[in-house]
Amino acid sequence: METGLVGRLEEAANRFVIPLHMNEGFDEQALLQLQEEIDRCGTAWREGTHVPKRAALILAELFPAIKACAWLYEGNMRQRIQEAGAMVSEAVTAALD
Numbered sequence: 023m024e025t026g027l028v029g030r031l032e033e034a035a036n037r038f039v040i041p042l043h044m045n046e047g048f049d050e051q052a053l054l055q056l057q058e059e060i061d062r063c064g065t066a067w068r069e070g071t072h073v074p075k076r077a078a079l080i081l082a083e084l085f086p087a088i089k090a091c092a093w094l095y096e097g098n099m100r101q102r103i104q105e106a107g108a109m110v111s112e113a114v115t116a117a118l119d
């Protein structure tokens with residue numbers, strides 16, 4: 023079960039972050055999917071004794087990666103990406119709380 027959860031988390035993270043990094047724009051649907059996967063993982067991990075290492079690494083890298091991508095953009099888009107980074111960070115905190 024963990025492998026499936028972590029795999030979906032990684033896919034969702036890549037689907038959102040890679041296009042940002044490649045300067046291909048902001049995908050609102052990919053952001054929503056990423057937040058859903060973070061929530062799904064958090065729900066599953068609350069009942070467990072640990073967070074899988076691979077998932078912890080993905081979650082730890084999300085905010086810095088999104089923040090770094092924001093500087094590839096200007097104006098409102100940069101602000102929107104920074105806000106998305108904060109939202110993802112809050113989702114991660116809630117999932118691990």
